[in-house]
Amino acid sequence: MKVTLSALLVVSTFIIHTSTEVVNVSVTVSTRQAVSFIDDLFVGVTLDSSLLPTSQHWRGLDLNSQKVKVLAKGLSPCYLRIGGTAGDNLTFVPTGHGTVDSNHALTEATWDAVNKFVQDVNWKLIFGLNVLKRKEGKWDPTNAKELLQYNCAKGYQLAGLELGNEPEIFLGQHNTTVSASQLGRDFYNFKKLLRSTPGYEKTLVIGPDMTSVARSRKYFADFLTAGGDRAVDRITFHQYYTNGHTAHLSDFTHSKLMDTLVSYIQTGLDVARRTNPLTPVWLGETSSCHHGGARGMSDRYVAGFLWLDKLGVAARMGLKAVLRQDFYAGNYGLIDHRTFDPLPDYWLTVLYKRLVGDAVFSVKASVDNSTIRAYVHCTKPSSSYGYAPGSVTMYFLLPTDNTTTITFPQFPGQPVDVFWLTPVDGLTSKKVRLNGKLLALVNSQLPRLPPKTVTSGSVTASGKSFGFIVIPGANVAACKKHTQSPIIG
Structure with missing residues (x-):
């Protein structure tokens, strides 16, 4: 899918460009049957x-x-x-x-x-x-x-x-x-x-x-x-x-x-x-x-x-x-051992628990895993976001400095919800932003952690960053059969 200027602008609030090179990656999911x-x-x-x-x-x-x-x-x-x-x-x-x-x-x-x-x-x-x-x-x-x-x-x-x-x-x-x-x-x-x-x-x-x-x-x-x-x-x-x-x-x-x-x-x-x-x-x-x-x-x-x-x-x-x-x-x-403030991996773990569901699928990207590492599950049914059965949650790591545009050719034209995490002041930051907004407790409670909806069908993110992407309208049959695995740990 061709990336337009408007698509880049839509997500510009949480992109920190670290490289002039943009790598284009298409991602496909084997949705017929879960692997685990x-x-x-x-x-x-x-x-x-x-x-x-x-x-x-x-x-x-x-x-x-x-x-x-x-x-x-x-x-x-x-x-x-x-x-x-x-x-x-x-x-x-x-x-x-x-x-x-x-x-x-x-x-x-x-x-x-x-x-x-x-x-x-x-x-x-x-x-x-x-x-x-x-x-x-x-x-x-x-x-x-x-x-x-x-x-x-x-x-x-x-x-x-x-x-x-x-x-x-x-x-x-x-x-x-x-x-x-x-x-x-x-x-x-x-x-x-x-x-x-x-x-x-x-x-x-x-x-x-x-x-x-x-x-x-x-x-x-x-x-x-x-x-x-x-x-x-x-x-x-x-x-x-x-x-x-x-x-x-x-x-x-x-x-x-x-x-x-x-x-x-x-x-x-x-x-x-x-x-x-x-x-x-x-x-x-x-x-x-x-x-x-x-x-x-x-x-x-x-x-x-x-x-x-x-x-x-x-x-x-x-x-x-x-x-x-x-x-x-x-x-x-x-959590910080002095202040008890949540550290970046805390927020990452909360998002994982809120978004990532039971069924795990195989996924392929058009570049090797040194450029992008991709994982896909059914989206977790929850009251936090109200995603319907059939939606999928993908999570990605971009370990290089290259800005990366991700497209989903098997879900053409589908709006996606983006939960992208970036540091406040470099890789050794103790603070993290979600879609450009600093994460912190609000009135001594966890914030809602809302997504940013992108309607272009592609997502562009900076190098050395990671996040989650939900496709609410993916309509994956295997994600309708399993709302949550009955197998306990």
Whole structure:
């Protein structure tokens, strides 16, 4: 479709031209049949276990803050996974059961605060138990039972429980080891315990939370064949692209680095499906850079390239949940750890949850994915925008400096709604604009986040930017059959 001057002017309010060259791209979607499905809980968040000990005081996170609650509710429904390396040092300390070093104590008061928060914001809690509570070489469930009993007595709901975090690197993290086969047996015994405990008949057993399926493929496989396959309701592994201490700004828009995720996920799926072909697989903890993120980058606008691409790849490849490290703390949080202000990836995640529906389609662009990266779903039915069944949501990343015009030849003449995100002051900006308008809370509430309607049938956007495009009148039959997938994560 030919791009006219008027078409360029229509969207000029949110285009920042960074290059004189304009790349024209046509996009086509294979709408006959979906390649996979996601659900409302596909995108979740994490908090690190290191926030829980009484000595930490949540490292500044105020669970009673109205701002924090408003931002959390903006992501609901949502899994919250609390886990991490520190979880394998934690001891639950019921009142009157003695004392534990405050650096490793999970108190009743802290547990109450967590559960009140998730209830208030409509989140579902997943918690990582300490697998290094061991006796005669086996996991000792005594302390876990105390937590489960207390939790049940208080009437709290647990969506899922993990047992240990990144077990294949225990030697480096905790100066001990647990073999894959023993861990598989521990999980199997844990599953039997959980299913026999009133109130936990449906609580998910989640694991093994591998740090790297690529480096530790054998450990992963041995865990599953030793009993883990019969224990886990959700199979998890973790993923980060690079080390936050050595990351460069260019890494975040590097297509070859983005492409590494495909082979990584495929490795995990290959191992998991040998024993558990029907068990949902999750990225149980994931972000751009490990070691706490990259200062001044992984919590800025530029981090959205890796985040949005990860969501697209994971959904297309059939993963059922992606849990973002993290909601708060580190250099990769969704909210600022000083002000609790929403950071760029927070707004990106809210838009994803509002716009992106269940069915995932294959998509082809007329240029390679180093110029444009494209993903397509049915549009999510919601009261936010009122899109009718049959509409589609596309999301795009433009990792180069080239201004790009996108056309949709299979939907000729269709108006499109554009939700395009650009930085306020460069790729390392903490502030982001939607269609040219600065995003911020309005009267302590989330703004409506309206689209800009373009009637020309094409959209032009600046290089090194990303966003969502909805075609309300696409009339895709597969999007009328599925309003939302019944498969839960």
